Each structure stands twice: as C-alpha cells, then as structure tokens.
Amino acid sequence: MTKTRTIIRGVGSYLPEKVLTNAELSTMVETSDEWIQQRVGIKQRHIAAEGQFTSDLAVEAARQAMANAGVTPDEIDLIIVATTTPDYTFPAAATLVQMKLGMHHGMAFDIQAVCSGFVYAMATADSYIKNGMANRALVIGAETFSRLLDWTDRTTCVLFGDGAGAAVVEKLELDDDAPERGVLASALRSDGHHWDKLYVDGGPSTTGTTGHVHMQGPEVFRHAVGKITDVVYATLEKTGYTVADLDWFVPHQANKRIIDGAGAKLGLPPEKVVMTVDRHANTSAASVPLALSVAVADGRIKQGDLVMLEAMGGGFTWGASLIRW
Template sequence: MSVIRAVPVGCGHYLPERVVPNSEFEKTLDTSNEWIVARTGIERRHFAAEGEKTSDLAIRAAMAALADAGMTGSDLDAIILATATPDQTFPSTATRVQSALGAGGYAFDIQAVCAGFIYALANANAQIISGQAKRVMVIGAETFSRILDFTDRATCVLFGDGAGALILEAREGAGGPKDAGILSSDLNSDGQFNDLLYVDGGVSSTGTVGHLRMQGREVFKHAVTKLSASGMAAMEQAGVTPADVALVVPHQANLRIISAVAQKMGLPMERIVVTVQDHGNTSAASIPLAMSEARQDGRIKTGDLILMEAIGGGLAWGAALMRW
C-alpha cells in the first residue's frame, strides 16, 4: 500500500569562526587538555562571536541546506527550529530564520534541549504524513556558550555552539522498511529527573537567564540505558535490526556515552558518526551538524539507513530511524 514518507532532500551546517581548544580553559580553571579528553573525548569547540545570535547560526545552516537541496526559502512550507538558547523569550527564533530566507508558511520553535532535534524531526514527519506540509526544514541551533558558568570546570568544558539543518519532502513510499524517509521515531521524557540537568534561571522563576547545572555521573547512567532502549524501540517499530543500520548519528555529548551505547546495542564504532572531539556538545544542533558533516564527507550515501538518538534535560530522550 502506498504511503507518504518524509524524505531527506538536503542538509547543511554552520559553525562559528572562533575555535576554543581545551588549552584555553587551562588559563582560568584547574583542568588540563588531558583531563578533558580522557573524560569526554572533546578536544575543541566553537563559540559564537560577540553579537552573534542563535538565529544567525541557524540562518547560515539553513542556507547551506537549501543550496544542497537546490531550493530557495519560498519552496518551504514550514520551519521547525529546535533550541534551548533562543534569541528572545518571544517571538520564536524560527520566525527570524523564516524572514531571512524569504519563506512563507509557518515557523516555530521546539524546546527539548539536547533531544530537541529528534522531537522536531518527529513533529515534521507528522505534519508531512498528515498533509499539513509538503516541505519542512528542521533546524537544530544553539549558543550554549551564553548559559555556561565558566567557573564550573565540570560543565563549561563540555559545550559548544553551532547549527545544523535538514529539509524533508513528502514523497510516496511502498510502506515498508526499504522506503526512503523517516521510518519511525520514539519519544520519551520523565520530569522527575529535572534536577540532573537544568538551567537555574527562567522568566517565571528568577527573571534571569541562569547557568547550566548538571549531575554528570547520574546523567551518564541514564543516557546509556535510555538511549540504547530508545534506539532499539525505533528499530523494532520499523522492522529492522542493528545489522541493517548503515550509520548511527548520536547526540554528541560525550565519547564515553557514545561508545557505551554502541556496545550495548551491538554496533561497532566504525558505524558511529563521532564529531564530539571537534564540536563538543552542541545540544539540539549536534545531530544535524554531525549528519551534515558525514553527508559531505561521503559517509552517508543515498539508500543508507540512519539511526539518530539523543538525551537532554527534562530528562527528555528519543530516537528516529531514517533512510536517506
């Protein structure tokens, strides 16, 4: 039976010009490059320039995705932007991107922190298969450097800024796991773990932006079990096994988490896209950023089955399976 699928037709990314190596933190913190690399796998990250906003990063990534797809902004029906670091309390950062691209339709933000891109992808898929839109751009963009406490060595060395974008288009499929497009998604959250990863500020609580706070060891334990379970659930929904997956594009939080999840799922590291060493944790941007780089360097080819998975504050986590 013929079905409508949300098929990827273009992707792109953008990283701010400023590169911050681990050695920069040695000047102000009791830390070292060796300590950071051993515990996280991170060697460097990018920080936005003064005055460079999340929307600026998102617009650059969006323009790259449009160029990759051979489209213009007017070809889009919707823009969904995942971010925890918006330009303003309101309106949505997505509307700034919409205006810059000359796009019509509608645009809005989604906030699920590091899992934001997976949530946005599932939302875009639902809108396409329901007939609400034919072409949707999904963006993950963050300027986490704006909410870091640079006196806290346990958190400030982990994060970076960046943006990635993916364009999905409605196309017909046969209704089986060989179809191109999004085949399944698995979304989860549990608010009882709020205090494991959060920002200690907000409009209705403190009236301030606040800083990121995290209980790293606890987040690590939850990440390994929840990401592996969610990835397996997404595959089961689509009727595929780990052996069918060409590549996994995980949230780039920590190399030890990525390795542990791969091992738990029985996937060799050769099939895992890893960019955390160069980008750090870019939250909602990390999956589309890593996917765009893998597509550019030829690791993702047409027909490849791609598993994406992420976990962030909330706790919120999920996975999505997509064939390019």
C-alpha cells in the same frame, strides 16, 4: 496505492569562526587538555561571536541545507527550530529565521527538548508532512549554549559549544511496492522527575534571569546509556529491522564515553558510529544535525543507507529516529 514518506533532501551546517581549544580553556579555569579528553573526548569547541545570535547560526545552516537540496525559501512551508537558547524569550527563533530568509508565508515555531530537540523536531515535521499540513520543511538545531555557561565551573564549561545544523525534508509519495525511503519510525520519551539532574537555574517565570547550566554528571551518565539503547530498540521494533541492519548510528554528541558505551551495549562496531564530539563538543540540539551533515559531506552516508539518529537531554528527554537515506 501509494504511501506518504518524509525524505531528507539536503543537509547543512554552520560553526562560528572562533575556536576555543582545551589549552585555552585551561588558562580560564582549573582544567587541562588531558583531563577533558580523558573524561569526555573533547578537544575543542566553537564559540559564537559577540552580536551573533542563535537565529544567525540557524540561517547559515539553513541556507547550506537548501543549497544542497536545490530549493529556495519560496518552496519551504514549515520551519522548526530546535533550541534551548533562542534569541529572545519570544518571538520564536524560527520566526526570526523565517524573516531573515525573506519569507512571508508558511509557519514557523520552536521546539524545546534540549539535546533531544532535533530528533523531536524531525518527528514533528514527519507528522506534519504525513498529515498533510506541510510539504517541505526546514528542520534546524541551533544553539549558542556558551551563553548559559558559568566559565568558572569546570564541570560544565568544558563540555559545551555553539553551532547549527539543518535538514530540508519533504513529502514523497511512494508506490506500496517501492523500496522504502525517508523517516521509517521514531520514538520519543521524557521523564520530568529527573529535571534537576541537568538544568539551568534561571527563567522568565522563576528568577527573571537567564541562569547557568547545572549538572549531576554521574547521574546523567548512569541514565544515558540505558535510555539511549532502549529508545533505539523501540524504534527498530516498529520497523522489523535490527541493529545489525544499521549502516550508521548518529548519536547526540555529548560525551565520548556515553557514545562508546551505547555503541557497545547495542553491539555496534565503532566504524558505524559517527563521532564529532572531539571537534564540536556538546552543541545540544545542534549536535545530531551537525554530525549528520559531516557524515553526508564526507561521503559516509549515502542514498539507501539505514541511519539511526538518537539523542538524550535535560528533562530528561530522549528519542530516536530511523531513516532510510
């Protein structure tokens, strides 16, 4: 007998060339490098160029992931793009990625779960593969979040950046007695009662405008650590593993204090936590795959490692996925 598993074959990332440092930000809004680093741990962020769209970032990350996986677009039959900042209201950014990769086959769609988007997309791709609806997928988190910012609001504009990360995931049939690989379990959650704690004040059906990000920072922080740890434990419970079994924790890169708080509550040593928020800032749905790509590229995450992905975002949405690399 065999069992179907979804394995990650390769990962990739892309960051726009323009880097905006805290020092530069302090000339645009009343803030300082010390203030930003002390509160959220961010030193810089990348900003997409004029005329550079979310699908462009996604394509670059996807190409790198496919190169690392040793596959071509002809071998992909599903594209899922997690994003809050699509190029257009429609069509989906994923269909534009499909076009830019020269694909005329397969299926492509977006997932909107804000910062939890990549974790939601991974769970979705895993479900499609295990149910026989796809064999190999591109799962992408991509954002041009800078275009949702009010650059006069220092409580939000210092937090976010642009970027994209991608993973090629594929079907693997394992003998029942073979060592586990791939996505072992996921847990997804949401609670729309908290929508106004982190939201954008615009949209096609309300104002007809894009709008800007608004956040009740202390409220988001208050909920974050508890929700993160709860969903991590829920995911582990499905598999029989414990926190002590984890080799790596790859959390959403929103705020160093939230990451540190979640790690401490879980009892994870800091050296097992992948941290990129200082270089990338909060890239929403792109933050988890960007961090994942960094940790794979520098050799920290290697085959056989047990890796926990986690994210929380506006909605609220939150989720976790446990992967045997």
